[in-house]
Amino acid sequence: MTVEVEARADALADRKVVTVRRRGSETADGAAIRRWRHRAYAAAVLALAAGAVLLWQGARPDAVPTDTAHAAETRDQVLIAASAAVETLNTLDHRDVPGGIDAWESVTTGGLGDQIEGIGEKEVVALAKAGAVSTARVVEAAVVELDVSAGSAEVLAFTEVTVTPRSGADAIDRHRYVVELQRVDERWLVTALTPMELER
Amino acid sequence: MSTLQGLRTATAVLVGAAVAAIATVLVAPPSSVPSPSDRLNVAVVDADATAEVVTAVEDGLGRILVYDYRHPHRAEKPAASFLTGAASEQYQQIYDVLAAVGPRQKLIHRSTVSRVGVQRLTGSSAELLVFLDQETVRTTDGSVNRAPAQIRVEAVRTDDGWRVSSIELL
Incomplete structure (x- = not known):
């Protein structure tokens, strides 16, 4: 040569x-x-x-393939959207139940969206009467499945929900969820929020 | 400028450029320039690499998150080969809790991995969220206690495969 x-x-x-x-x-x-x-x-x-x-x-x-970089970016967006949605869905103030339900509707679609839309006046009154304030925090979360082209994803989320009753001390509930999401008009919305039970 | 002078100058300039380029490559060796897989978080996105670390962590945790009062040291060997750095001490603390009451209550404990999510993954390290289902049998009275547990795990890739470098109870 x-x-x-x-x-x-x-x-x-x-x-x-x-x-x-x-x-x-x-x-x-x-x-x-x-x-x-x-x-x-x-x-x-x-x-x-x-x-x-x-x-x-x-x-x-x-020299990162564009597809991989794009998918990685999408995964991060899914994680942010899922965490925010899980916090919203575990948050409710008895003084503004309709407002809380509106917030739930804004982060859901599909099956869960339908369920929330179906919440009737009776349930709203019951939630208001219960007199509790719930606030949630996602401690850790991870995306476990992602289909960028289909616009679907699954996320694991471990949350801490603080419930302040009308009277008495705060209670902290810890939940772990499997969160299913669907992309609708560039937004990732929750279609199912399933608490993970212990395997028997 | 004569032809000879011009050629000499051109040669000098070109040799200088070559030397500068080579020096640049040598001053910034490949090790300091991370490869794409070392920089980009490919968790989930690289399905094969994700499955590999999930399997390794699942298998390893399954072997060490056990306690049997009849064989209290059974997990020691797998723990020594699977854990590194801070994880060894963090594991010891978890183990000590069981070992403190294990012989007296005749405990048999097993934590099984229920779900694993990879939060971050590069060619050399990983961070995972692990959901565990714990089952503890108190043989003295036959009572069974089941409880969920959540841990955050950090892992590093070694020549022998993935090893866990940190276990944090959430």
Whole structure:
């Protein structure tokens, strides 16, 4: 390979030298010019090779397939959306039950969405009468399934729900959920929120 | 400028450029330039790599999160090969709780992995959320206690495969 390149450089150099001589514009030592021409060509080849290596080195760390990077970004969005939705769905203030239910509706779709839409006046009154305030915090969550093209995902979420009753001390409930999500108009909405029971 | 001078200058410039390029590559060796799999979180996204770490952590935890008063040291060997760093001490603390009452109450304990979610995964490390189902049998009176537990696990890839470097009870 190297021999070939040098041979080609030699051939090119010779042709250039011939041209220069024919023009007769230079009287400098022909041998020295030829020698330096060879060196210049060799240096050019070396510089090109080094440049190529540099480019390859520089490009490599960014050589993440676009699909993978996009899927990774989507996974992070799903995790954020799922965590926020699980917190919303475990949060309710007896002083504003309709507002709480509206919030639930805004983060759900499909089966769970239908269920929440089906909450009747009786249940709203019962929730208001219960007189409790629930606030939830997702302690840890992880995406376990993701289909970017189908727009579906499954997330595990471990939550801590603080229930403040009308009277008495706060109670902390710990729940673990499997959360199913569906993408609707670029938003990830919860279709099912299933508490994980112990396997017997 | 004569042809000779021009050629000398060109040669010098090109050699200089080549040297600079090579120096750049050498000054920033590949080890300091993380490969894509070391930088990007490929949890879930890389299905094969995700399944591999899940299986390794599931298997390893299954072997060490056990206690049997008849063989109280059975988990020691698998624990030594599966745990590294802070995880060894964190595991010892969990184990000590069982070992303190185990012989007297004749306990048989098993934690089984119910679900695993990989939160972060690169070529060399992983973070996982693990849901456990614990079952403790008190042989003295035959009572059985079942309870869920949640742990956050960190793992590192070694030449021998994945090893757990941290276990945090949630």
